[in-house]
Amino acid sequence: MAAQRGPTQRRSSARIGRPAKDDNVVATGERLIAAAVDEFVERGFSRASLTRIAERAGISGPAVYKHFAGKADLLIHAARHSLEQTLSTIATPSRSPHDIARRWLADDFAPTRRLLLELHVAAGRETDLASLLTDWHLERTAVWQTTRADSVEQIKVFYLLLLGLAQIDSLTPLDTSPDAIAQLVDRMVDALFADTV
Amino acid sequence: MAAQRGPTQRRSSARIGRPAKDDNVVATGERLIAAAVDEFVERGFSRASLTRIAERAGISGPAVYKHFAGKADLLIHAARHSLEQTLSTIATPSRSPHDIARRWLADDFAPTRRLLLELHVAAGRETDLASLLTDWHLERTAVWQTTRADSVEQIKVFYLLLLGLAQIDSLTPLDTSPDAIAQLVDRMVDALFADTV
DNA sequence: GTCTATACATTGATAGAC
DNA sequence: GTCTATCAATGTATAGAC
Structure with a gap:
């Protein structure tokens, strides 16, 4: 998640002068948000520490208050940002449920799975996050x-299935074949959307 | 979860004397475990506070150390107890996957759903809990x-589905019909166990 | 905008009286 | 076994120098 930061926002307007000091540097506010998202993945939303996030972003402690109103403010901004990031990489309109499920289970989505899981579980306690x-x-x-004529129940159950599959890493008591699991998931998705045109 | 405590363990051995002082009182150790489980449901495993658990059990703070080695010890005992409790109420051998899924979604299982979800999510960070x-x-x-000839993959995916469904309460953006959802889940379970004799 | 110093609350844990 | 201090660590937040 932290790897895919956007290009630098602001550009130096000076055409002449020394080589644009703010070029290779990401704005502190954005670095803080990225650091917060990393913290979510590692420790969860509700155990995230403001001090740790600040240090992760290269500044220390109280400097955060120059960019955000406080811990809650930073956390909610980071959560919103991570949600936008997530849906832009997964749930693009033209993709079928099967494709979404497959991508969701890909190895490189492990941090994203963890992130979305943490956010949803924490939402049970934090009302801001819930809304x-x-x-x-x-x-x-x-x-x-x-794009598709599915019922709200179908969409909801599909979403819950994805949330369940998000815990596929945590639970590895026995040797299971990823291919076999993907196949079973495919079957279930077929059954879920069976009556859709 | 706290409502279903077992009967009092120790019984006064005195046949004559005053009316058995330890009769209506549950042993402190058991009360602590029940209180810890309640705390899991409310605040999650990793945010559970030893002091709060103690107060919930009617004693205060340091007295916990006469019953358990420390916070980690109490928490792991409570987690183990809650797991045994859970499986005895849900996954009895003779029950079909459909029945299990239906019971799992029943209203009175809301705390149990939350509990199991909290334990699994926390297991991503706490190694004791994970093992x-x-x-x-x-x-x-x-x-x-x-009892059944299902593959480990089928069982695992079924379990992940239940974990996903555990979040059905947290997410209620639209009006969804519980019956319609149960029906969709039935379909998916059918598909999941299709090739089982 | 960033730092250091500091205030204040919460929490896990120990010591010792009863 | 339970209590009342008490300590050390962590974490949020404010004040003020630079």
Whole structure:
């Protein structure tokens, strides 16, 4: 998640002068958000520490308050940002449920799985986060239904399935074949969307 | 979860004398474990506070150390106890996957859903809890396979599905019909276990 | 905008009286 | 076994120098 930061936002307007000091440097606010997202993956939303996030971003402690109103503010901004990031990489409109499920289970999505799981579990306690996720789901459901004629129940169950599959890494008691699991998931997705045209 | 405490363990051996002082009182150790489980449901495993658990159990703070070696010890005992409790109420051998899924989604299982979810998510960070869950799953899988001829992959995916469904309460953006959801889940379970004799 | 110093709350744990 | 101090560590936040 932290690897895919966007290009530098601001560009030096000076054409002449020394070689644009703010070029290879990401703005502190964005670095803080990226650091917060990393912290979510590692320690979860509700155990994230403001001090640790600040140090991760290269500044130390109280300097955060020059960029955000406080811990809650930073955390909610980071959560919103990570949600936008996530859906842009996964749930693009033209993708089928099968494709989404496959990508979701790919190895390189492990941090994203963890992130979304942490956010949802934490939402059970943090009301700000809960309403953020609610809005997100409302929006995603609406977008989904512009492409496919699925019921809200189908979409919801599909989403819950993905959340369950997000824990596939945590639980490895026995040797299981990833291919076999992917095949079973495919079957279930077929059954879930069976009556859709 | 806290409502279903067992009967009092120790019984006064005195036949004559005053009316058995330890009769209506649950042993402190057991009360602590029940309180810890309640705390898991409310705040999660890794945010559980020893002091709060103690107060919930009617004693205060340091007295916990007369019953358990410390916070980690109490928490792991409570986690183990709650797992045994959970499987005895849900995954009885003779029950079909459909029945298990239905019961799992029943209203009165909301705290149990939350509990198991919290334990699994926390297991991503707490190694003691992770190995406890691993053992539990190994055992449950072995028991399961004495009754049905499902593959380990089928059992695992079923378990992941249940974990996903555990978040059905957190996410209620739109009005969804519980019956319609149960029906979809039934379909998916059918598809998952399709090739089983 | 970033730092150091500091205030204040919460929490896990120990010591010792009863 | 339970209590009342008490300590050390962590974590959020403010104040003020630079």
